Amino acid sequence: MxxxxxxxxxxxxxxxxxxxxxxxxxxxxxxxxxxxxxxxxxxxxxxxxxxxxxxxxxxxxxxxxxxxxxxxxxxxxxxxxxxxxxxxxxxxxxxxxxxxxxxxxxxxxxxxxxxxxxxxxxxxxxxxxxxxxxxxxxxxxxxxxxGCNAATVQFALRPLIGQGLIDEDDIVCDLKNGVSGAGRSLKENMLFAERSTDVMGYSQGGRHRHLGEFDQEFTRIAGRDVRIQFTPHLVPVNRGILASCYLKGDPQAVHARLAEAYADEPFLHVLPFGEAPGMGHVMGSNFCHIGVIGDRIPGRTLVVATLDNLCxxxxxxxxxxxxxxxxxxxxxxxxxxxxxx
Amino acid sequence: MxxxxxxxxxxxxxxxxxxxxxxxxxxxxxxxxxxxxxxxxxxxxxxxxxxxxxxxxxxxxxxxxxxxxxxxxxxxxxxxxxxxxxxxxxxxxxxxxxxxxxxxxxxxxxxxxxxxxxxxxxxxxxxxxxxxxxxxxxxxxxxxxxGCNAATVQFALRPLIGQGLIDEDDIVCDLKNGVSGAGRSLKENMLFAERSTDVMGYSQGGRHRHLGEFDQEFTRIAGRDVRIQFTPHLVPVNRGILASCYLKGDPQAVHARLAEAYADEPFLHVLPFGEAPGMGHVMGSNFCHIGVIGDRIPGRTLVVATLDNLCxxxxxxxxxxxxxxxxxxxxxxxxxxxxxx
Amino acid sequence: MxxxxxxxxxxxxxxxxxxxxxxxxxxxxxxxxxxxxxxxxxxxxxxxxxxxxxxxxxxxxxxxxxxxxxxxxxxxxxxxxxxxxxxxxxxxxxxxxxxxxxxxxxxxxxxxxxxxxxxxxxxxxxxxxxxxxxxxxxxxxxxxxxGCNAATVQFALRPLIGQGLIDEDDIVCDLKNGVSGAGRSLKENMLFAERSTDVMGYSQGGRHRHLGEFDQEFTRIAGRDVRIQFTPHLVPVNRGILASCYLKGDPQAVHARLAEAYADEPFLHVLPFGEAPGMGHVMGSNFCHIGVIGDRIPGRTLVVATLDNLCxxxxxxxxxxxxxxxxxxxxxxxxxxxxxx
Amino acid sequence: MxxxxxxxxxxxxxxxxxxxxxxxxxxxxxxxxxxxxxxxxxxxxxxxxxxxxxxxxxxxxxxxxxxxxxxxxxxxxxxxxxxxxxxxxxxxxxxxxxxxxxxxxxxxxxxxxxxxxxxxxxxxxxxxxxxxxxxxxxxxxxxxxxGCNAATVQFALRPLIGQGLIDEDDIVCDLKNGVSGAGRSLKENMLFAERSTDVMGYSQGGRHRHLGEFDQEFTRIAGRDVRIQFTPHLVPVNRGILASCYLKGDPQAVHARLAEAYADEPFLHVLPFGEAPGMGHVMGSNFCHIGVIGDRIPGRTLVVATLDNLCxxxxxxxxxxxxxxxxxxxxxxxxxxxxxx
Incomplete structure (x- = not known):
């Protein structure tokens, strides 16, 4: 019906x-x-x-x-x-x-x-x-x-919060954002000629309003104040967000936790350990691809998540x-x- | 089943x-x-x-x-x-x-x-x-x-051939082509750095092999030799072909013929007279949008057709x-x- | 000084x-x-x-x-x-x-x-x-x-007018235009998201005001009314115009005339016969590259000219x-x- | 002479x-x-x-x-x-x-x-x-x-090393890289169709060879082992590197140090405190623009540096x-x- x-x-x-x-x-x-x-x-x-x-x-x-x-x-x-x-x-x-x-x-x-x-x-x-x-x-x-950023970063991090897996006081999230997130309104910095050969951060230093969602959700889950660092950057692509999240924690344990949390999810796909996704691989779809990589410095973990911001x-x-x-x-x-x- | x-x-x-x-x-x-x-x-x-x-x-x-x-x-x-x-x-x-x-x-x-x-x-x-x-x-x-070009131009012209509507000895088709038409093979001129700020014609002067299809089909339909001019140009877009076809014939009659020919077609859409389609409006789909415009010079007609070359x-x-x-x-x-x- | x-x-x-x-x-x-x-x-x-x-x-x-x-x-x-x-x-x-x-x-x-x-x-x-x-x-x-279009097309055609080399009643100029030509003013169709995967004609059918320059200059030179067909198309590039001009005339004679006319020009470069320029090869410069190609149909000539519209x-x-x-x-x-x- | x-x-x-x-x-x-x-x-x-x-x-x-x-x-x-x-x-x-x-x-x-x-x-x-x-x-x-990455990140960080201004054991550098850095060689992932709608990290986890330069230079200057985290990401732009460097240290002191260090440099420009540069603002030039921003979390500093990788x-x-x-x-x-x- x-x-x-x-x-x-x-x-x-x-x-x-x-x-x-x-x-x-x-x-x-x-x-x-x-x-x-x-x-x-x-x-x-x-x-x-x-x-x-x-x-x-x-x-x-x-x-x-x-x-x-x-x-x-x-x-x-x-x-x-x-x-x-x-x-x-x-x-x-x-x-x-x-x-x-x-x-x-x-x-x-x-x-x-x-x-x-x-x-x-x-x-x-x-x-x-x-x-x-x-x-x-x-x-x-x-x-x-x-928020579209809020979704991306929560898919990367939410199962890790309140689990003792990562240092919740030291989370750095660097995002690359397709420009459709800014909507169809008329702004000079959204003109094709301004954006097509540029990459630039915005709302840097913790001023982006999607931080309200992270503060609210992560603090509630952790049962203590959690404040992340979060910097979005406009890239010359129509659709897509790619979040590179720098964490302190064991990479294998982080991967195992995410893989387990999303094992039955139809739209959230965790890649094999050591592989990272690309923004272009989810365009036009409702999927989110997530990868976990260990750094050469022991105890440092990179979680990368990508999805189509409009979808x-x-x-x-x-x-x-x-x-x-x-x-x-x-x-x-x-x-x-x-x-x- | x-x-x-x-x-x-x-x-x-x-x-x-x-x-x-x-x-x-x-x-x-x-x-x-x-x-x-x-x-x-x-x-x-x-x-x-x-x-x-x-x-x-x-x-x-x-x-x-x-x-x-x-x-x-x-x-x-x-x-x-x-x-x-x-x-x-x-x-x-x-x-x-x-x-x-x-x-x-x-x-x-x-x-x-x-x-x-x-x-x-x-x-x-x-x-x-x-x-x-x-x-x-x-x-x-x-x-x-x-061929993808052959499909685009035939959707623009085929109902007009053999009808006495246009001068079949004077057809100029200028195409703008997304680069995925070249496939995934490794060629220097298909690198991102080479293509992303360039527009360039190729197989100019009547050397593109899709001309074999036009010659075959249009000649058969017209019952006489038909040879068109056809120049594709690479534009920095992944998907899409936009064909601008310059014809000698009455624009209203051309529009009427195309609108009638495609009235019941689920994938071929003729726009109102005087409007032209954009390549970005069919991306990822099986649709072809077609527009007809009359020139300021009487008896000159522009037919524009666009589709996604991969779809x-x-x-x-x-x-x-x-x-x-x-x-x-x-x-x-x-x-x-x-x-x- | x-x-x-x-x-x-x-x-x-x-x-x-x-x-x-x-x-x-x-x-x-x-x-x-x-x-x-x-x-x-x-x-x-x-x-x-x-x-x-x-x-x-x-x-x-x-x-x-x-x-x-x-x-x-x-x-x-x-x-x-x-x-x-x-x-x-x-x-x-x-x-x-x-x-x-x-x-x-x-x-x-x-x-x-x-x-x-x-x-x-x-x-x-x-x-x-x-x-x-x-x-x-x-x-x-x-x-x-x-006008930037007027410069491009005149570099392609002006030495040919009034010379008996081409049919002045049958000139078709199809242009591909970088978006900076539209300036920095706020228009919805100039947003990155609208333009980056699109190619679309504008002012089609002879409504673009740069036609006033062609009419004025070519008519004066020829000593008779000359009206060309002229269609610009926006392509997702910041800078550049590439004009594909379809002419009736002998390609070798056209090439010889252009090569002679521009032999001593520091900024206008005529390529060897049969080669065509790309828009990306003049970006940021004051040069104009011009190529001449003969079609498989005898007596049909393609002249391609490209320059940086802002420069x-x-x-x-x-x-x-x-x-x-x-x-x-x-x-x-x-x-x-x-x-x- | x-x-x-x-x-x-x-x-x-x-x-x-x-x-x-x-x-x-x-x-x-x-x-x-x-x-x-x-x-x-x-x-x-x-x-x-x-x-x-x-x-x-x-x-x-x-x-x-x-x-x-x-x-x-x-x-x-x-x-x-x-x-x-x-x-x-x-x-x-x-x-x-x-x-x-x-x-x-x-x-x-x-x-x-x-x-x-x-x-x-x-x-x-x-x-x-x-x-x-x-x-x-x-x-x-x-x-x-x-290395082009090595230059960018050293311009952002080198005056800060060995000064007691930042935590040298906790430096995260997230780079956005134009594709010309990969050169003109033929690789499938460098094709226009692969790169134009994608953003993807590479050599993640500390495997990029430019790390050898950071290790060598920063360790020598600091007089102790310094190891940074460094992740480059390909963005669909021809030229440019934008490095977002996440530091632990006082943002005003960091800004003052960089501004002083580069006060007489013709090519290195430090922006007013709180402003960050964009990759598109140095294209085709020998300049490097550097900005410093304080985070909402006290003691966290973002240094952003950008230059044209080819120049x-x-x-x-x-x-x-x-x-x-x-x-x-x-x-x-x-x-x-x-x-x-």
Whole structure:
């Protein structure tokens, strides 16, 4: 039986990626598409690559008739979901892809510099890192998708936290990030001519807001304050995050722990010890590849994780969560093989 | 019911693309993979992006047990299929992705400079431009996939030939080609550092062998000699061909003819008059987008067609033909939406 | 003796390219830099690659003291020069890099849809295609730089016009254009994620304003109306234009004419007959490489020309003209070798 | 007075970069070019971007008449210089760009797995990190250019070693590397289609041979064993290295030390505290930009350094050293501004 979804924020890259995934999903169909600034346009004008699909035109979010909608994806710019989700009918489940519901009220205020506008929803929201939160997601009404960097680094590190395997006070995560993570908004430093021959860090020194998720999750799991170092770098690639995580701990033990933790996971693949993945090997897919390498210096370990920020890091994760929330097979519509080359 | 296929030449890009498409195909499974130079390796070593799949290891083509194989894809370097196909059991259907069986014996000798080694197979082979040859393909034992450039330009022009719509003695086709068309072989001019900031024509002046297909097909359809001008140019993109075809003829009539010809085609989309497609809008998919534009000079028409050379231009076309040959739905496994951005 | 220049519009790519060239020019120094929106900033904030230079901060154009300025480069968005140049002191020479002074009053109105605001300056301006206009440029007070596409195609074709060598009613020019030609302004289709895997035509069908230059120049030279077909295509490269020009005429005669015309030109290089240049071979330089190829169809000729749109197509041409206007060696500061790879 | 140089290994990227730099050098001229596999060809066939220069054809190294040659650049694949340099006339000075003479005999054997073939030359050679070794380079007959990674990381760290400013047992250097560092040799993983959408580490875990230089230099300066962690990653850019160095130490003190150390250096630029450079801002130039950022975790410092691997990391450094060895101005021919965009 097909279930109906609405996508709010359909004119951005994560919105388009949701449509791409749902296009070949066996049990979902797109019933409504909203995008305030581009309301009135056919989706094929905004995203010509979706021309072959029979899609509803873009409308204002407020114009949608939500009766008959089983689940709503909110793929809105940061801050807009807080107000919007309160106006949605409680019969519809909601997967939010933005940053509005990821943190506790205190964490939110720390990282976003103001009080949250819908604290009760914030407290109701379930953190959407699927592989670590399946039971809660299955019964949730509102799921908060994780940050794309937050997903990548948690896949690399989360099973290691609170296990006595690594020095939790000395974790350095250096990320290489495809530019689609910045979205479709107009910024001078996102022009092709600026990015195509450049690599540059941003939000360096611990200022990136995804750190709020690491602080929250790792501290909770460890039962003590955990603060990691985290530096993202823009690389001239559309899709992909590759996280190089420098740890103090025994590499073989780290590998064994990750391999065991993910042994039955359909989307998380741990490579043989000593091999590292490449960003290009997960493009367009919901897979995450993870490698563990021992350094020449004893007791130093490098964990490398890579995924597609628009798919497993955002819209693929959202569909995976929606599958659980709607009682579908978790992998439904998500086994697309990566596109290479 | 699942049918079994073998892929010969699985270590090249078109081989990998076949595996990618079959990974989510509802009725096909990969029973054998051959690659002579890399025999003995697991596919995940040769193509790490296919790591999540349960695939047979690479073997020599001669080691395969073909009993139980319904269809064989030959994705071999040019010239190897001629000898190999003669050794395959006649019970298995064959789709050849190379250039060995596309031309008549005379055409082959003209463009490849030597006699064909398996003339009777050459005469048996059906030309695999699916949309124009469905009936013959359905009953064929051996189908010859078209060149990727040949597919693109024929989608742009073939319905116009022999119709009195355009001047068939004055057709200029300027192509922009993603580099994966050159395959995975080692050539200095295919290194990243050589290609990434360059655009350069090749086989200019009418020396590209895909011209053999145009000469053969257009001459046959027109009932008179047709010779087009055709210049491919390498652009720094992995996948995609964009053909800009300069014609003498009425643009509205050309648009009407193409729109009518492709009205019911699931993979060929003609844009509204005056709009032109972009190469990035079909990446990873089996779709071809076609646009028609009138020039400021009366009677001059520009037809632009674009497709993904590895998919619709090669492996996607091959699966589409295999679907017909095996009695499956023509679109089975091929409705994957393009990946953008 | 060093001469002083001011650059108006220094926060755009052509402004930065002027600074780059003047940085190693033996006889010019940058005395003032203006950029209205970024006035008050040091140049190193706007263009960090110029950090090593001792440059004046950006100011408003109106704040500059022009006494002591020998020459002013106007690298402004289209339309702004008309008003501004009238306010500049007539003692200073002016090289305008924009479109304001390229056309006759009638041509301007045809292509820009309104009357020119400074017709007398427009009539005074000398068309800045250096190699064809040296004497007038030497004595000019105001030189109008050509369009980057207009320069490329004129280098390919101009010596052939009015010579009875080619059919002037049947000229097709298909261009591949690096994205820096669009400047640094914020447009969604210029984002990295939109352009990096795409190739797409624009202003197709004869709507590009550089056609005004072709119409004006070729018609004047031929003594009859000449209208060419001209289609630019964006390719994912920062710098470079490659023009593929399809002509009816004898290829050997075309090659001989071009080779003779450019035999003594320091920046224009005609390749041996049958060879074609690549865009990557002129990057960062003031050179233009030109090749001529005969088609398999007798009487059909392909002329390919390539240059760096920011350098020879714009700022390099501007410095070349400034050299002539200031009585310097024409090649001064411009013999930088291309950067490859 | 012009001095004459020969370039051995002129068909590789560093050879071409030497020619590019010498093309506008005021005091050097290229008297001979050798490239064994391509001997007999004109340089413009091997590198069409150098077409405008009047260069000698490529010959075998053994064919060169070295009388009249003041300095020889060896830009050969690793291992070939050892034998070759012993055959060169001792009147000519030599700058070797390869790895043959960088290490002590013991270091060489450790990292290259065999004894050196010319130990007395190895001991004579001066380590060519110009800014730290000027006096010895001025009087040297043989200078060993550094590895490109080794130069980048030493510019970031060398003034900090042995100063008690940072924890020398806990240095993590994560590098992003343009692909031209791999040279022009044919490797499958260097094809455009493999690299253009990928980011991948290599020689991870402390296996990269440039570590030999760090071990040697840092240990000598510190007077104790220093071992750093060092991971290079290929990014889809032609030129550039960006090193992110994670240190334990006070960020302000680190910044002050670097700013002081490089205050008078023409090519090394330390940015204001808290700013980090981008790889695209040094492309085509001999500059290195260095930034220092403090982390949110007290006592953690990020030093970022970037340079062009082919220029400052290799051929530019070689010319800088040659200038010193020949009694020329150190910056002669090297003040070319970076190319951006």
């Amino acid at each position: 097909t279930q109906s979804v609405a996508i709010l924020g359909a004119s951005g890259y994560t919105g388009a990626e949701l449509v791409r995934l749902i296009a070949t999903h066996p049990s979902l169909r797109v019933a409504a598409l909203a995008a305030d600034r581009k309301a009135g346009q056919p989706m094929a004008s905004v995203f010509p690559h979706l021309r072959h699909l029979d899609l509803p035109d873009l409308v204002q979010a407020g114009e949608i008739d939500y009766s008959g909608i089983d689940l709503i994806f909110c793929a809105l710019p940061h801050g807009l979901s807080q107000a919007l989700v309160t106006t949605l009918p409680r019969e519809a489940k909601v997967v939010d892809l933005g940053a509005d519901f990821r943190l506790t009220p205190e964490g939110y205020e720390t990282w976003y510099g103001k009080a949250h506008a819908a604290v009760e929803l914030q407290e109701e929201a379930v953190y959407g890192l699927t592989e670590f939160n399946r039971d809660a997601i299955r019964t949730a009404r509102l799921v908060a998708g994780t 497993k890091g955002s819209s693929g994760q959202a569909v995976q969560n929606a599958n659980l929330m709607l009682g579908l097979e978790e992998t439904a519509g998500l086994m697309l093989a990566p596109v290479f080359p | 699942t049918q079994s296929v073998a892929i010969l030449g699985a270590s090249g890009y078109t081989g990998a693309e076949l595996v990618r498409l079959i990974a989510t195909h509802p009725s096909l499974r990969v029973a054998a993979l051959a690659a002579d130079r890399k025999a003995g390796q697991p596919m995940a070593s040769v193509f790490p992006h296919l790591r999540h799949l349960d695939l047979p290891d690479l073997v020599q083509a001669g080691e395969i047990d073909y009993s139980g194989i319904d269809l064989i894809f030959c994705a071999l370097p040019h010239g190897l299929s001629q000898a190999l196909v003669t050794t395959l059991p006649r019970e298995a259907k064959v789709v050849d992705l190379g250039a060995d069986f596309r031309l008549t014996p005379e055409g082959y000798e003209t463009w490849y400079g030597k006699a064909h080694a398996a003339v009777e197979l050459q005469e048996e082979a059906v030309y695999g431009l699916t949309e124009f040859n469905r009936d013959a393909i359905r009953t064929a034992r051996l189908v010859a996939g078209t 619709k231009g090669s492996s996607g076309q091959a699966v589409q033909n295999a679907n017909l040959m095996l009695g499956l739905e023509e679109t089975a496994g091929l409705m994957l939406a393009p990946v953008f951005p | 060093t001469q002083s220049v001011a650059i108006l519009g220094a926060s755009g790519y052509t402004g930065a390219e002027l600074v780059r060239l003047i940085a190693t020019h033996p006889s010019l120094r940058v005395a003032a830099l203006a950029a209205d929106r970024k006035a008050g900033q040091p140049m190193a904030s706007v263009f960090p690659h110029l950090r090593h230079l001792d440059l004046p901060d950006l100011v408003q154009a109106g704040e500059i003291d022009y006494s002591g300025i020998d020459l002013i480069f106007c690298a402004l968005p289209h339309g702004l020069s008309q008003a501004l140049v009238t306010t500049l002191p007539r003692e200073a020479k002016v090289v305008d890099l924009g479109a304001d002074f390229r056309l006759t009053p009638e041509g301007y109105e045809t292509w820009y849809g309104k009357a020119h605001a400074a017709v007398e300056l427009q009539e005074e301006a000398v068309y800045g295609l250096t190699e064809f206009n040296r004497d007038a440029i030497r004595t000019a007070r105001l030189v109008a730089g050509t 020879k197509g714009s700022s390099g041409q501007a410095v070349q003209n400034a050299n002539l206007m200031l009585g310097l060696e024409e090649t001064a500061g411009l013999m930088l070798a291309p950067v490859f790879p | 012009t001095q004459s140089v020969a370039i051995l290994g002129a068909s590789g990227y560093t050879g071409a970069e030497l020619v590019r730099l010498i093309a506008t050098h005021p005091s050097l001229r290229v008297a001979a070019l050798a490239a064994d596999r391509k001997a007999g060809q004109p340089m413009a066939s091997v590198f069409p971007h150098l077409r405008h220069l009047d260069l000698p054809d490529l010959v075998q190294a053994g064919e060169i008449d070295y009388s009249g040659i003041d300095l020889i650049f060896c830009a050969l694949p690793h291992g070939l210089s050892q034998a070759l340099v012993t055959t060169l006339p001792r009147e000519a000075k030599v700058v070797d760009l390869g790895a043959d003479f960088r290490l002590t005999p013991e270091g060489y054997e450790t990292w290259y797995g065999k004894a050196h073939a010319a130990v007395e030359l190895q001991e004579e050679a001066v380590y060519g990190l110009t800014e730290f070794n000027r006096d010895a380079i001025r009087t040297a007959r043989l200078v060993a250019g550094t 400052k990391g290799s051929s530019g450094q070689a010319v800088q050293n040659a200038n010193l060895m020949l009694g020329l101005e150190e910056t002669a021919g090297l003040m070319l501004a970076p190319v951006f965009p």
